[in-house]
Amino acid sequence: MSEQKLTGAQIIIKALKDQGVDTIFGYPGGAVLPIYDALFQQNDLRHILVRHEQAAVHAAEGYARSTGKVGCVLVTSGPGATNAVTGLLDALCDSIPIVCLSGQVPTHLIGNDAFQEADTTGITRPCTKHNYLVKDVNNLARTLHEAFYVARSGRPGPVLIDVPKDVQFADGIYVPPTEVKHKTYRPQVKPEIARVEEAIELIANAKRPVFYTGGGVINAGPFAAKLLTQFVKATGFPITSTLMGLGAFPASDGQWLGMLGMHGTYEANLAMYNCDVMINIGARFDDRVTGKLSEFAPFSKKIHVDIDPSSINKTVEVDIPIVGDCGAVLEDMLRIWKARAKRPDQAALKEWWGQIDGWRARNCLNYNRTESVIKPQYALERLRDALRGKDHYVTTEVGQHQMWAAQFLPFDQPNRWMTSGGLGTMGYGLPAAIGAQIAHPDAIVVDVSGEASFLMNMQEIGTAVQYRAPVKIFILNNQYMGMVRQWQELLHGSRFSQSYSEALPDFVKLAEAWGCVGLRATTVAEVDEVIEKMLAVTDRPCIVDIAVDPKENCFPMIPGGKAHNEILFGPDDSPSSATPEDGMVLV
Amino acid sequence: MDESKIEKHTIAVLVDNEPGVLARVIGLFSGRGYNIESLTVAEVNNADHLSRITLVTSGTRMVIEQIKAQLDRLVPIHRVHDLTDEGPSVERELALVKVAGTGEKRIEALRLADIFKATVLDATLTSFVFELTGSTAQVDDFVGLMSQLGLVEASRTGVVAMSKGPSGF
Numbered sequence: 207m208s209e210q211k212l213t214g215a216q217i218i219i220k221a222l223k224d225q226g227v228d229t230i231f232g233y234p235g236g237a238v239l240p241i242y243d244a245l246f247q248q249n250d251l252r253h254i255l256v257r258h259e260q261a262a263v264h265a266a267e268g269y270a271r272s273t274g275k276v277g278c279v280l281v282t283s284g285p286g287a288t289n290a291v292t293g294l295l296d297a298l299c300d301s302i303p304i305v306c307l308s309g310q311v312p313t314h315l316i317g318n319d320a321f322q323e324a325d326t327t328g329i330t331r332p333c334t335k336h337n338y339l340v341k342d343v344n345n346l347a348r349t350l351h352e353a354f355y356v357a358r359s360g361r362p363g364p365v366l367i368d369v370p371k372d373v374q375f376a377d378g379i380y381v382p383p384t385e386v387k388h389k390t391y392r393p394q395v396k397p398e399i400a401r402v403e404e405a406i407e408l409i410a411n412a413k414r415p416v417f418y419t420g421g422g423v424i425n426a427g428p429f430a431a432k433l434l435t436q437f438v439k440a441t442g443f444p445i446t447s448t449l450m451g452l453g454a455f456p457a458s459d460g461q462w463l464g465m466l467g468m469h470g471t472y473e474a475n476l477a478m479y480n481c482d483v484m485i486n487i488g489a490r491f492d493d494r495v496t497g498k499l500s501e502f503a504p505f506s507k508k509i510h511v512d513i514d515p516s517s518i519n520k521t522v523e524v525d526i527p528i529v530g531d532c533g534a535v536l537e538d539m540l541r542i543w544k545a546r547a548k549r550p551d552q553a554a555l556k557e558w559w560g561q562i563d564g565w566r567a568r569n570c571l572n573y574n575r576t577e578s579v580i581k582p583q584y585a586l587e588r589l590r591d592a593l594r595g596k597d598h599y600v601t602t603e604v605g606q607h608q609m610w611a612a613q614f615l616p617f618d619q620p621n622r623w624m625t626s627g628g629l630g631t632m633g634y635g636l637p638a639a640i641g642a643q644i645a646h647p648d649a650i651v652v653d654v655s656g657e658a659s660f661l662m663n664m665q666e667i668g669t670a671v672q673y674r675a676p677v678k679i680f681i682l683n684n685q686y687m688g689m690v691r692q693w694q695e696l697l698h699g700s701r702f703s704q705s706y707s708e709a710l711p712d713f714v715k716l717a718e719a720w721g722c723v724g725l726r727a728t729t730v731a732e733v734d735e736v737i738e739k740m741l742a743v744t745d746r747p748c749i750v751d752i753a754v755d756p757k758e759n760c761f762p763m764i765p766g767g768k769a770h771n772e773i774l775f776g777p778d779d780s781p782s783s784a785t786p787e788d789g790m791v792l793v
Numbered sequence: 794m795d796e797s798k799i800e801k802h803t804i805a806v807l808v809d810n811e812p813g814v815l816a817r818v819i820g821l822f823s824g825r826g827y828n829i830e831s832l833t834v835a836e837v838n839n840a841d842h843l844s845r846i847t848l849v850t851s852g853t854r855m856v857i858e859q860i861k862a863q864l865d866r867l868v869p870i871h872r873v874h875d876l877t878d879e880g881p882s883v884e885r886e887l888a889l890v891k892v893a894g895t896g897e898k899r900i901e902a903l904r905l906a907d908i909f910k911a912t913v914l915d916a917t918l919t920s921f922v923f924e925l926t927g928s929t930a931q932v933d934d935f936v937g938l939m940s941q942l943g944l945v946e947a948s949r950t951g952v953v954a955m956s957k958g959p960s961g962f
């Protein structure tokens with residue numbers, strides 16, 4: 207059996223199946239025709255035909271993030287591969303496991319400027335966790351298995367395999383996954399126990415502690431989220447999370463402070479600023495989170511749990527670094543906490559919570575509730591209430607609507623929230639929603655969108671229609687690239703250079719042109735009705751155009767380069783004079 | 794400890810000798826804005842296709858640690874050793890130095906080559922090619938002196954390095 211000869215294309219299909227892949231997102235072309243032919247002749251692997259290769263990667267990201275599995279992509283050479291680049295970098299920035307197969311011109315033509323040739327491994331080297339060019343069919347199976355291992359192990363990320371067309375045709379030997387062991391790549395999963403013990407002592411003696419958790423907990427899987435919840439409950443400490451970590455700890459719990467960072471809550475950011483012990487679990491001190499580094503949590507001792515040693519001491523020096531998987535570390539933390547019968551200083555904790563409750567009373571997410579215009583926050587509150595108790599997933603595009611979604615939609619479980627955090631890719635949300643919907647056909651999947659972002663990958667409605675993926679595209683249409691407009695208003699003297707969404711289509715008619723359901727709300731009274739109708743559509747996509755206040759800005763906001771205690775609450779706070787020059791240059 | 798102090802480190806890296814591996818290392822340095830003062834690479838284990846890269850770089854302590862972590866996270870990398878941190882090591886580079894001239898300058902060049910224990914690889918009536926092995930500083934000194942005696946060109950390998958004592962990579 208082990209000497210069985212298959213064509214390269216057949217080897218690819220077999221390897222994918224052996225890796226547990228059931229769905230692959232792709233787009234055909236000359237350099238992958240043998241693979242498409244092999245796909246045609248089997249029924250186990252489902253191929254989802256996207257309308258643009260960038261969307262194939264985002265769809266695979268949505269699939270991966272909502273299932274915990276590796277997302278799989280297939281694109282052709284040259285333009286197929288270059289179109290996928292944005293998606294690959296997006297997955298790299300957000301640590302999403304992806305395996306992307308690209309076709310390449312035949313081996314003997316590589317380097318000849320052949321038709322649709324691109325130096326795909328060269329172009330994608332800095333956009334992937336790792337990549338391969340397979341020139342010998344007998345290395346194909348091994349490389350594929352390695353690619354899956356690399357994509358999902360340690361800090362997950364995208365891996366690309368470039369396969370010349372002649373290799374797809376050639377006969378070669380298949381090896382199963384069990385026979386492949388990686389030569390060099392062995393990320394550290396189990397932590398050093400001495401470090402965990404040190405951390406536990408620090409945690410137990412904290413007076414003003416805070417958990418700061420991130421996407422690493424989601425990467426570590428639902429079990430890690432469960433352990434996190436247990437540990438946080440056992441300590442009674444407050445917890446905040448990054449944009450990428452939402453859902454790891456239930457938002458409905460009283461210890462939850464909301465998201466931190468640039469558009470995080472007052473209480474989360476002030477808890478970070480004033481804490482004496484910070485417990486970072488799977489977050490990477492991103493600049494959108496730390497703000498001004500020299501004033502980041504200035505009174506704190508810091509514990510940092512991360513599986514990637516390069517995340518530790520990269521921008522913020524920490525006191526107790528712990529390299530390991532969040533799940534493995536939390537397991538040890540909980541065990542040692544219990545074994546040593548730790549109990550935090552209750553008096554100090556009570557005082558700390560008192561302080562936090564004071565900040566909470568500031569009610570920082572409050573907005574001007576009015577009947578005269580639909581506030582985007584209001585639309586999201588109504589969406590939140592309509593989704594409560596229902597099996598649902600949410601993706602977003604990038605902009606103000608994304609931040610409002612993070613602030614106003616609560617997540618009680620991991621893997622339910624998908625957004626482009628690190629790269630901030632407009633156009634991510636719709637294909638990601640399709641990927642999530644393909645993985646969870648019976649769940650409600652909503653893409654909270656902005657009108658500008660939606661236009662970036664709206665061709666994917668075709669994909670959703672073809673596969674009867676009933677995604678809900680919930681457009682908070684403010685007729686502006688709102689996030690750009692907000693920065694121009696706050697930092698560039700309200701000169702709204704090129705940020706108006708001119709010549710928008712009629713989104714309802716657009717939906718109808720595709721055979722989808724199109725809905726619109728222009729008054730506050732219509733919002734509930736439209737949401738209800740939207741949720742009733744289960745057999746096709748639905749595009750909802752919510753005409754929201756074009757002038758609304760997203761608050762709270764910590765302007766670039768400012769510290770956590772320098773927060774703008776609303777339109778009456780003027781930042782422009784106060785924004786330092788070194789802050790202006792930040793994105 | 795002065796956190797902003799710039800330190801110079803020699804780092805040895807054992808990698809799989811596969812296509813693109815050098816591009817990964819160089820891309821890492823250029824992409825993240827780290828310094829490379831010198832970089833040498835050659836296969837050191839033919840049977841296992843392993844290459845050894847020796848890098849000289851500089852940065853603050855935090856940057857040096859970051860460079861090592863970033864190198865270590867490249868998939869085809871086996872091991873990263875900071876020879877500067879890990880105790881005494883020896884470092885050498887090899888240079889070929891071409892000097893042209895006649896008369897007193899030519900004689901002086903030859904005399905200095907002798908002092909530096911450089912050997913003559915090629916000689917014509919008007920030129921020499923010297924081979925010199927030494928520390929970076931010695932090579933700098935030699936090339937500096939030759940620049941006043943008719944230096945035509947110098948070609949240097951960059952640093953190769955190894956820890957002292959019995960233990961290996």
Ligand SMILES: Cc1cc2nc3c(=O)[nH]c(=O)nc-3n(C[C@H](O)[C@H](O)[C@H](O)COP(=O)(O)OP(=O)(O)OC[C@H]3O[C@@H](n4cnc5c(N)ncnc54)[C@H](O)[C@@H]3O)c2cc1C
Pocket residue numbers: 299300301360361362419420421422423425426447448449450451465466467468469470488489490491492494495511512513514517530531532533604605608609626627628629630631689
């Ligand atoms: C318009 C816009 C505004 C934004 N505003 C905010 C904001 O206000 N607040 C905010 O928080 N973010 C914001 N972001 C997102 C921000 O840019 C970053 O993407 C985000 O903060 C990073 O989240 P993270 O630290 O959880 O890291 P991630 O990118 O999720 O990285 C995860 C970390 O965990 C580690 N890890 C991975 N797997 C494991 C494992 N199994 N075990 C242990 N560790 C693991 C990784 O090595 C990495 O260091 C914004 C983005 C956009 C586009």
Ligand SMILES: Cc1ncc(C[n+]2csc(CCOP(=O)(O)OP(=O)(O)O)c2C)c(N)n1
Pocket residue numbers: 603604605606607608630631632633655656657658659660682684686687688689690
């Ligand atoms: C591909 C891409 N191009 C440009 C940007 C910069 N950018 C960030 S938010 C934004 C505006 C988004 O507008 P919209 O989708 O309408 O969302 P809103 O902010 O109005 O809610 C832009 C242009 C980006 N993030 N991604």
Ligand SMILES: [Mg+2]
Pocket residue numbers: 605656657658682683684685686687688
């Ligand atoms: Mg908009």
